[in-house]
Amino acid sequence: MVDYVGKVKQLIASHQFLQFTANWCPDCIYANSIWKRFGVQSKIHMFEVGPMSNNEREQYRKAFQEVTGSRNLPTVVVNGKFWATESELHRFEAKGTLKEELQKIGLL
Template identity: 60%
Template sequence: MSAFVTKAEEMIKSHPYFQLSASWCPDCVYANSIWNKLNVQDKVFVFDIGSLPRNEQEKWRIAFQKVVGNRNLPTIVVNGKFWGTESQLHRFEAKGTLEEELTKIGLLP
């Protein structure tokens, strides 16, 4: 097991709400805007790989693929399991159920 996989597992275990992200990724910026809008940005640990060298970004994405089954940006993990990407947030927002869904996972009271 690579050191990246081990570190990915540790980060996910340490943070009930986790997001693999990159500063250059428009979908990540959208997800972060949701956390800010709902005032839960302090509850979601965002691991931003955007400033790392490209080869290291790829190693992290491969590690998260192995750990949670997804390498997309953003990858949102709740209680150690893959929850979704920005697509999930968009779907819930379009249906008007975003706050309800985030309450179900404990992110909102």
């Protein structure tokens, strides 16, 4: 049996900036447009579940829920902790604080 929780913990421990993402997900495409706009996409490790089977993808979503508290696509993890989904990114944009928030976490 695959230890999905262990794999997620290892992924998070191995990357300062990690995005749980799917290539077909509109919210993920939005988040990726933010990274591209700020020129930081190469700093964020993308854990892509789009091409996985439905069962494997669901197992990873459950594992991300257990480890980070979020099963959303995208889920952004910074320094081992949940940081944002697209909802937070939208809120930062609406408040005009997106650049400042990215600076706070060391992405800029």
